[in-house]
Amino acid sequence: MNDLHAPVLRWYDEHARELPWRSPSATPWSVMVSELMLQQTPVARVLPVHEQWLERWPTPASLAAEPAGEAVRMWGRLGYPRRALRLHAAATAIVEHHGGEVPADHADLLALPGVGDYTAAAVAVFAHGRRHAVLDTNVRRVHARVLDGVELAPQSVTRAERERATDLLPRDDADAATWSVAVMELGALVCTAQRPRCGACPVADACAWRAAGHPAYDGPPRRGQAWAGTDRQCRGRLLAVVREADGPVPRPRLDAVWPEQAQRERCLASLLADGLLVRDGEDYALP
Secondary structure: OOOOHHHHHHHHHHHOOOOHHHOOOOOHHHHHHHHHHHOOOOHHHHHHHHHHHHHHOOOHHHHHOOOHHHHHHHHOOOOOOHHHHHHHHHHHHHHHHHOOOOOOOHHHHHOOOOOOHHHHHHHHHHHHOOOOOOOOHHHHHHHHHHHHOOOOOOOOOOHHHHHHHHHHOOOOHHHHHHHHHHHHHHHHHOOOOOOOOHHHOOOHHHOHHHHOOOOOOOOOOOOOOOOOOOHHHHHHHHHHHHHOOOOOEEHHHHHOOOOOHHHHHHHHHHHHHOOOOEEEOOEEEOO
């Protein structure tokens, strides 16, 4: 076993957050829903929506039986609402091709619509205990600091990075799954992007970044995600009007929520192109 394994696993055993998708009773569907919701969204915002989602749709079949627009409605203000359509499409495929059960095989998961390499690996590992490298932002940051001595990982996952992460996994499948979530939790709670708590880190003595004196990131500039005035905000305003309505929404109601006409037209067209809205005569509705 690698020298990093034991201290990280002990730390996780003592400090892991109790989250519904980590419960021993959590279903693979609960795990899959959480993984889609947690992409670019904090845990605190996901928790209530995840609970409501599982209450309404406890299985892929229960979601697949409803229109995709209901998934968009339930998604609420989590952001990036195309994820709701992906979940609905994946649920439909699970029913059609896997008897309504979330598959365990990485290749089968990757073949589901809207499921990429990260989500396929995460569901295989966290729902089914398989042995795969799970490389989210938190894991990559821990690896970059502890192993490479740099503050932040490259912006895109490299093949060498993935191979190293796989080599670093414990050989036992169950230990490998726990290791994956433990490193993720370490990055989320201790080895954070800003103000890391090195004094609380179980592998601080083995950290190359700490040994080098915490050198600052010197790679390509990383722009923060703006919000105010962006197309994302405009799309969110328009979608919220339709999501919260009891039926199709006339165009004047949409015009009233965003003053810039050209941007409003562009964003409305993009919502239609993404399948998040549909035309209902002269009105707009969820799919």
